[in-house]
Amino acid sequence: MSMLTDLRKRYLSDPAFKVFKQVLPPLSETEREAMEAGSVWWDGELFSGAPNWNTLLTYPQPTLTAKEQAFIDNQLMTLLDMLDDYQIVQEDKDLPPAVWAFLRKEKFFSLIIGEEYGGLNFSAHANSTIVARIATKSLSAAVCVMVPNSLGPGELLTHYGTKDQKDYWLPRLAEGKDIPCFALTGPEAGSDAGGIPDKGVVCYGEYQGQNVLGIRVSWNKRYITLAPVASVLGLAFKLYDPDGLLSEEEGVESKEDIGITCALIPADHEGVELGERHDPLNLAFMNGPTRGQDVFIPMDWVIGGQDYVGRGWRMLVECLSAGRGISLPALGTAVGHLAARTTGAYAAVRKQFGMSIGKFEGVAEPIGRIAGQTYMLEAARTLTTTSLDMGETPGIVTAIAKYHMTEIARRLLNDAMDVHAGRAIQLGPMNYLGHHYFGMPVAITVEGANILTRNLMIFGQGATRCHPYVLQEMAAASDPDTVKGAEDFDRLLAKHVRFAVGNSAKSFLNAFTRSRFNRAPVSGETAGHYRQLGRMSRALAVAADVSMLTLGGALKRHEMLSARLGDVLSHLYLASAVLKRYEDEGRLAEDLPLVNYGVQYCLHQCAEAFDGIFANFPRKGVGLTLRSLLFPLGMHYAAPNDTLTLAVAKTLIVPGAQRDRLSHLCYVGEAASDPVGIMERAFIALHDVKEIETKLAEAIKRGEIPRKVSLTEKLQIALSVGIVTEGEADKIHNAEQLRQQAIQVDHFAADKFKKGGLQPGKAA
Known part of the structure; x- marks a missing residue:
């Protein structure tokens, strides 16, 4: 050892070593597992x-395979055309039976399951793109699709299941025969998932007429998406072995507190309670509680089998990357694309003081935020899915994506609501922002609350x-x-x-x-x-x-x-x-x-x-x-x-390729009733008559056409003096009709709502 090294050890590293051991923060087992799980990217x-x-620049560019692109162009577009979000949320409180059947048939619930089990085996980038596209049309439908493809039985089985478990469950999940949910959180264990009170005890019990080693488990879970319609329940609980039965099986030292364990339980198993619903901010995705009291399950229902008892926390932390890195950032990005496409169009279509409101700097400021930060959201979405498609599990990167992309989306949605004003606060089939406004807090609070x-x-x-x-x-x-x-x-x-x-x-x-x-x-x-x-x-x-x-x-x-x-x-x-x-x-x-x-x-x-x-x-x-x-x-x-x-x-208030690229995930329906399609058609039509409007404005300025008369009268005068042609007048009329349709809000008959103290048309 050199003199310099000896001096360094004596006067620097040895004292520092002693201090470091003293100040080293005590780590619980769950903290240590969370710290060590995943990868650094x-x-x-x-x-x-x-x-x-x-x-950074040599990381692969995100791309879709031919199979993924075909699915997006065909099955996904068919699904989007089927969705009526107002009907889903305000009328039925559920997806239509035809949509549920289509989701099962076309394997929307098995995007991440391997092809050998009948799944689609899509990339993280494709998974994210599909969820984001759905979310621009219906958050309720998007949540129903994203949950089976993020943290849940499908992913856990893929990574940790035994061969028998994979061979039985994965084909059933891929074909839609079974709908999964995963029960982790409860009334007093949300972000602190390591503190779950749900308990299982190793014991012997009867199953299919035989006395087998298993677990008697009790749980009380809340906020579980798809629980009301699930046919198979993934369950996380703390496992204890007070009688050392696992040690007898394995020939190892007894350990009473085994740790967090994950199991897969058929929903029709005796003692399992499912079916009740929560009301998640009036959205229509299935969410509800599940309970069980002293329910006996055989040991081979533990995901991964007996070898994986006590390893559930690490399994969950490593698999959270799907929810944090794919699904929730996809929802945030979807809000950006929807806000960008519609807010720019509305700012051009809506007029105040005789000109489009987008020309006012006070309105252009939030539109600028929407444009600049939507570009950033899409960039973060694709970079994050790139990490996952490279085989990485970067817990910090996915946490960054989840937190900031959902928070940015919340701010952009507020900006979009401000610009739309009354157009955004009246719920009805024409409103394409209202349900997203309800839904963003859901993304903020799940998969690790944003504050934590x-x-x-x-x-x-x-x-x-x-x-x-x-x-x-x-x-x-x-x-x-x-x-x-x-x-x-x-x-x-x-x-x-x-x-x-x-x-x-x-x-x-x-x-x-x-x-x-x-x-x-x-x-x-x-x-x-x-x-x-x-x-x-x-x-x-x-x-x-x-x-x-x-x-x-x-x-x-x-x-x-x-x-x-x-x-x-x-x-x-x-x-x-x-x-x-x-x-x-x-x-x-x-x-x-x-x-x-x-x-x-x-x-x-x-x-x-x-x-x-x-x-x-x-x-x-x-x-x-x-x-x-x-x-x-x-x-x-x-x-x-x-x-x-x-x-x-300006990128959002002028039609063109750049606007299309900036908002390419936003669904624009061709149906006459599609609300985004209505706004888009008005936007394009008004842009196409700008030169004609300029001719009218110049004629008004010269005094050839009166300023304070109706548009119809202005056009009649313009036609009579040859300022516009009949074809140009028709284009102006058509554009104005589309504009009027686009700026309207929904109204309903009085008897649609419960009557209060005052009756319509009656004096107090």
């Missing part, structure tokens, strides 16, 4: 302080999981072989110190060089974005190291600090997605305003988060020190300015 690069941008995801998961797990050294240092500090642990810790600490010092020095230098010497994988206008994101990555690495060093195990109790650090990581990911999409789509010049908007928005959010970190750091003086080190000249990262906002808004 691009999030690890962003946490490194020096992301390799070429790695932001405050505890993204940075709380990311700091340990994505950091190049911390997880290894924790492993060294907890090594029962203290000598070996100390040696490993010394080696890791030396690397960690070099890592931290290097990032600190480069962060300080970035402030005075405007990051111009940071690496960028491309040239042109977007090169600067990569350099600025590199600076933010280094600043995050430094702030994370300082936070963990000064707060130790107390960091996880400072949830607002953890949330802000997570916000930096999250917006680095979202900005990366925007840049990746721009490259994947061929660096289209017309998309540059959208790219600039997305990256500037993310950089501004990073700066806001850092400002909150510095101002509220729990240790006195640390925040000021960090601010002086990382941003000594201030944080000059402004939100997108008015000029850029107005530029991106």
Whole structure:
């Protein structure tokens, strides 16, 4: 051992090793399993302080296979044409029998099941695209499709089931013979799934006339989607073995508390209670409770068999990526596409003071947000599904996608409602936003409530999981072989110190060089974005190291600090997605305003988060020190300015290929009654008569046509003096009729609603 190494161990790493063992946050078994589950992907690069941008740009571009595209063009389009969301939600409170039959027949419930079992075996990208397209027409239908294809029996069986379980259940699920649900949450165990009170005890019992080893389980679950119509119940519970029966079977040391276990139970099994419904914000997807008291099930109903008892929590955490990375981000993206397509059209169709409201800057501002952030939502959707299709299970990336994409969708939906005003708040067949407004809180609260995801998961797990050294240092500090642990810790600490010092020095230098010497994988206008994101990555690495060093195990109790650090990581990911999409789509010049908007928005959010970190750091003086080190000249990262906002808004109020690409997931029906189709037809028709309207406006300005007369009178005068042709007049009339239809809201006969104290037409 060299003298330098000896001195380092004596005066640095050995004392640090002792302190680290003392401050090491105690991890429960469920926390440890959650920490170790899944993989690190691009999030690890962003946490490194020096992301390799070429790695990002060489990830595969998301594509659909010929089989997937054919399904989308045929079966999916047929389904969308069948859906009447007003009828589903307001009248029937259920999907029509023909839709349920079609979903079963065409295998919408088996997108992720392997072809060898009769499933479709689609990619994560295809799964996401299908769910998003359905969600633009009907959230209720989308939820019914997405649940069997995310966390549930199908996915758990695929990854962990025994051969017998797969051979029996997967073909039945693929063919739609069985409808699955998965019961995890309950009245007092939602995001804290590890705290579920539902209990199973290993025992012997009678099954099919024989005395077999099994489990007597009791449960009380709530909020279970598809439970009212499910024919097979996936169930998570805590398993106990007080008599050591499993140990007798396996010949191992007895263990009473086995841990969380997952089992598959037929809904018609004696003691299983299903069928009641909740009312999830008046939407029509099936959601309800399930209960059971002392229900005996044979041991081979445990998913994975007896070998997998007690391994349920890890199974669930690893499989949550489908819900967090596919289904819920798909719902968020769907809202963006729907809001983009319809709000831009409505702003052009609706007139105030004689001109389209989209020409008012106050209206264009929210439309700009919708356009810029919908581009970002789609970019994040495709980048996240790329990770899953690469075989990764990146828990932090999928948590970022779930939280931020549903939150962004909620804000964009509010913007769309504001622009539509009264058009959006009257429910009826014409309203294409109202049910989505009801439904967004559902996406916000499921698969890990957003509050928990932001405050505890993204940075709380990311700091340990994505950091190049911390997880290894924790492993060294907890090594029962203290000598070996100390040696490993010394080696890791030396690397960690070099890592931290290097990032600190480069962060300080970035402030005075405007990051111009940071690496960028491309040239042109977007090169600067990569350099600025590199600076933010280094600043995050430094702030994370300082936070963990000064707060130790107390960091996880400072949830607002953890949330802000997570916000930096999250917006680095979202900005990366925007840049990746721009490259994947061929660096289209017309998309540059959208790219600039997305990256500037993310950089501004990073700066806001850092400002909150510095101002509220729990240790006195640390925040000021960090601010002086990382941003000594201030944080000059402004939100997108008015000029850029107005530029991106224009992409939605003018028909064309760019608008179509930006909102391509939105379903536009050809039926005369389709509400989005009605708005779209009016939008196109009005755009097609703009030149004719300009001729009329100029004639009015010259005094040739009176200003304050009806449109019909204006056209008659214009025809008589040759300003317009008869064909042009007909086009104007047709466009106006479509416009009037598009801006109407639904009304109903008085007897549709329960009468109150006053009767229609009666004085008080």
